[in-house]
Amino acid sequence: MSTVVIDSGGANLASLRYALQRLGADVTVSLDPTVIRQAERVLLPGVGAAGAAMQRLRSAGLVPVLRELEKPLLGICLGMQLLFEHSAEDDTDTLGLMTGRVERLPASPELPAPHMGWNTLNALRADPLLAGLQPTDRCYFVHGYFASGHLPDVVATSEYGQSIAAVVRRAHIAGVQFHPERSGAVGAAILRNFLNS
Amino acid sequence: MLAKRIIPCLDVRDGQVVKGVRFRDHRIVGDILELAIRYRDAGADELVFYDITASPEGRSVDRSWVERIARVLDIPFCVAGGIRSVVDAEAILNAGAEKVSINSPALENPALIDALARRFGSQCVVVGIDSETTAEGYRVHRYTGDPTRAGDAGRDTLSWLREAQDRGAGEIVLNCMASDGVRRGYDLTQLRTVRAECRVPLVASGGAGSTAHFIEVFHEARVDAALAASVFHSGELAIPDLKNALRLAQIEVRL
Numbered sequence: 001m002s003t004v005v006i007d008s009g010g011a012n013l014a015s016l017r018y019a020l021q022r023l024g025a026d027v028t029v030s031l032d033p034t035v036i037r038q039a040e041r042v043l044l045p046g047v048g049a050a051g052a053a054m055q056r057l058r059s060a061g062l063v064p065v066l067r068e069l070e071k072p073l074l075g076i077c078l079g080m081q082l083l084f085e086h087s088a089e090d091d092t093d094t095l096g097l098m099t100g101r102v103e104r105l106p107a108s109p110e111l112p113a114p115h116m117g118w119n120t121l122n123a124l125r126a127d128p129l130l131a132g133l134q135p136t137d138r139c140y141f142v143h144g145y146f147a148s149g150h151l152p153d154v155v156a157t158s159e160y161g162q163s164i165a166a167v168v169r170r171a172h173i174a175g176v177q178f179h180p181e182r183s184g185a186v187g188a189a190i191l192r193n194f195l196n197s
Numbered sequence: 198m199l200a201k202r203i204i205p206c207l208d209v210r211d212g213q214v215v216k217g218v219r220f221r222d223h224r225i226v227g228d229i230l231e232l233a234i235r236y237r238d239a240g241a242d243e244l245v246f247y248d249i250t251a252s253p254e255g256r257s258v259d260r261s262w263v264e265r266i267a268r269v270l271d272i273p274f275c276v277a278g279g280i281r282s283v284v285d286a287e288a289i290l291n292a293g294a295e296k297v298s299i300n301s302p303a304l305e306n307p308a309l310i311d312a313l314a315r316r317f318g319s320q321c322v323v324v325g326i327d328s329e330t331t332a333e334g335y336r337v338h339r340y341t342g343d344p345t346r347a348g349d350a351g352r353d354t355l356s357w358l359r360e361a362q363d364r365g366a367g368e369i370v371l372n373c374m375a376s377d378g379v380r381r382g383y384d385l386t387q388l389r390t391v392r393a394e395c396r397v398p399l400v401a402s403g404g405a406g407s408t409a410h411f412i413e414v415f416h417e418a419r420v421d422a423a424l425a426a427s428v429f430h431s432g433e434l435a436i437p438d439l440k441n442a443l444r445l446a447q448i449e450v451r452l
Contacts, residue, residue, distance in 0.1 A: 108396050109419075116421065117201075142273075
């Protein structure tokens, strides 16, 4: 029984693996449905484009596996966005594990996109992932698409011109828009909370 | 609210961090890993490792240190220098870097920006622009790490900025050459001009010498991040003190 990071082909696999290893986790990186079904908990990272990421999950036969998974699942960044029903990025149907659609962030000199940097979280309700965090704590975000902070599965939002989903949760499935693996001690606390789930 | 970022830049040559004045006469300031950890502990929001010799001499960076850094560092870092292809970038990103930054190779082959953005997403692709103030306006310079090849790239800074972001750059680092290394402050006029055209995050570079310079670049040029090297490496300005001063000046920072 171990922690499995889905080899979703994105560029943050190494940094996520190192972050989990720093916390003492036994980490396997895999795209194999059998390995993922047997995991104690699963992380779905992702950097890149929604279309290519869904294609990779479909080719590996992982879409039904993730839909039926009963273990704790954490989507990170694009991995969180894939939990929703649809992404405007590549006009892609995604996993449909959360209610809502992912849209493109508007870009302007006043509010540049991607939303890049350290932002605070506003907790809408308590969540085990956020145990021990302070309102002033910041996480590192980098994303050009977003889910609205007003969707029903959102447990914490961030402000960037509008309310965006920062942490989402439905039962054993959760997602974070930011990169806990690159969010210093705050991110490590969130990953530790997930490893303890 | 999103915090303004403070980014120490570690210019790398042969596995050592170096810094010169106006891109010349580089001297060693310390070991990469040691400095990376020191800056992380001091509260740096992000780090940039820039191999100043790689791009002009057609070499690639020695990438073993990228993985060593990724194993211990828990804040984002960007690698620049000698990245000429998707394969070069992939090696660095797979080793654990958050972003790659391209400068002279993007001027030689602008389609590299499109290729990197398609493959890795714009958020991984930083375009560095070395910009000189001339009688004809702001001009892009290339090969600035190599005094024998450095010179005008034949492009206007604003048109190159527009092209780079249209091709998929996810962030722009504007290095104002006239102010670099001399610590008299960022080039606020140039940064304001570029900000007005820049719809991706903009990082100011070149000229930081005091707390006041950081305050004015955030207030007056509305940049997303400020990059500096010598003022941090010399110990003249400590990041915790800088961030406290920024907070007192009503600038949102991560403490």
